[in-house]
Amino acid sequence: MPALQVRDFPEDLYEKLKEVAAREHRSVAQQTIVAVEAMVSGEYALAKEDPRRSHYLDFDTEAKRAVRIKKRQELFESAKAHPLVLPPPDAPSPVDVIREAREERSKHIGEVLDEIMGRRVSYGGN
Numbered sequence: 001m002p003a004l005q006v007r008d009f010p011e012d013l014y015e016k017l018k019e020v021a022a023r024e025h026r027s028v029a030q031q032t033i034v035a036v037e038a039m040v041s042g043e044y045a046l047a048k049e050d051p052r053r054s055h056y057l058d059f060d061t062e063a064k065r066a067v068r069i070k071k072r073q074e075l076f077e078s079a080k081a082h083p084l085v086l087p088p089p090d091a092p093s094p095v096d097v098i099r100e101a102r103e104e105r106s107k108h109i110g111e112v113l114d115e116i117m118g119r120r121v122s123y124g125g126n
Contacts, residue, residue, distance in 0.1 A: 004032075025065070
């Protein structure tokens with residue numbers, strides 16, 4: 001399936017697109033496809049002629065939309081079935097774990113560089 005990239009897309013228009021997508025329970029990509037389909041199919045022109053149709057640029061049937069919403073609800077229910085497991089109270093904080101890993105990595109890199117530099121000096125004839 002081809003991909004579409006739009007450069008210099010106006011930020012305010014993108015925010016409006018995100019709002020409509022959220023309201024319609026779609027991703028921004030899905031909503032963009034619906035909007036382009038409406039424009040190229042002539043539905044956009046009909047909506048301009050009859051403002052009552054302007055909110056009805058929706059190519060999903062109610063049944064398809066209901067299926068999509070149900071699928072999303074099932075996904076949320078599935079996520080709830082896997083409760084969040086918290087670490088024990090005496091576990092180190094993620095910040096401390098990351099800091100320690102970075103310090104170990106820096107120490108290791110330093111040792112490797114010292115070894116490399118030592119070899120270079122020994123090959124330099126000094």
